[in-house]
Amino acid sequence: MPVKDFMTKKVVYVSPDTTVAHAADMMRDQGLRRLPVIENDKLVGLVTEGTMAEASPSKATSLSIYEMNYLLNKTKIRDVMIKNVVTVSQYARLEDAIYLMMKHHVGVLPVVDNEQVYGIITDKDVFKAFLEVAGYGEEGVRVEILTDDTVGILAKVVDTISEENLNIKRTVIATRKSGKVAIEVQIDGHADIDMLKTKLVEQGINVKAIEKTFAKSLD
Incomplete structure (x- = not known):
């Protein structure tokens, strides 16, 4: 950027x-x-x-x-x-x-x-x-995942979300001091957050938080 x-x-x-x-x-x-x-x-x-x-x-x-x-x-x-x-x-x-x-x-x-x-x-x-990179102020759904540095975990997250016909707007990945990897995914539009969380958990994905986000002006 x-x-x-x-x-x-x-x-x-x-x-x-x-x-x-x-x-x-x-x-x-x-x-x-x-x-x-x-x-x-x-x-x-x-x-x-x-x-x-x-x-x-x-x-x-x-x-x-x-x-x-x-x-x-x-x-x-x-x-x-x-x-x-x-x-x-x-x-x-x-x-x-x-x-x-x-x-x-x-x-x-x-x-x-x-x-x-x-x-x-x-x-x-x-x-x-x-705030823009994090997707703050955009309407949709934000999913926060905490995981070990495991090969293929991001692909599994993306595939699970795509199977629900949801569009991923942005993904932010950061390594915590604890050694864990935090993956934050911003999904465009509306989604059934309870069903989505269930689908992710079924794939062995540790969903730390999932919430709806609402439009806010950054100006």
């Missing part, structure tokens, strides 16, 4: 000469926490809520409100932005983006190729991608 399929393509950005006050207004009005800094169509930095807060005078300052506003309207983004920005390619896998976020302790990655910004991917985009 490439980053380009999950990134936000419409990028709101500022220039290095934007004032801190104006950038703060943009963040507030558009509900943003970070803004890429672009100059001559190239990424030159990143400004976040944290860097903005550091640039703002402390509440303990003796400056008047007028003096603080004057200071924020004179301070440029180039003076407070993060210059060494961690980026990711739009062709990188989503897992690579997650790894970079974890390694560098950041919640946003500008998506850059050949020095041009194509989008931005945030921790929120990653959470949404996980």
Whole structure:
């Protein structure tokens, strides 16, 4: 799954000469926490809520409100932005983006190729991608199976479900710390969950959970 399929393509950005006050207004009005800094169509930095807060005078300052506003309207983004920005390619896998976020302790990655910004991917985009991959918010039936790493178990699960004329929309397989393998199957449409569970159990399949799922918007 490439980053380009999950990134936000419409990028709101500022220039290095934007004032801190104006950038703060943009963040507030558009509900943003970070803004890429672009100059001559190239990424030159990143400004976040944290860097903005550091640039703002402390509440303990003796400056008047007028003096603080004057200071924020004179301070440029180039003076407070993060210059060494961690980026990711739009062709990188989503897992690579997650790894970079974890390694560098950041919640946003500008998506850059050949020095041009194509989008931005945030921790929120990653959470949404996980929900989409897991089939969360889709109407149907979810079956969770816990098994040993046995050859042919997945084929047996698929065959059993197919024999009931049910369509498998997605399958997620993960190895637990216990060594057990968890298989989660999302089935499209409606199904008799009691009958399906019985059929699976008859095939020696350990059904940990089976439930109906309902449509939910992820936006």
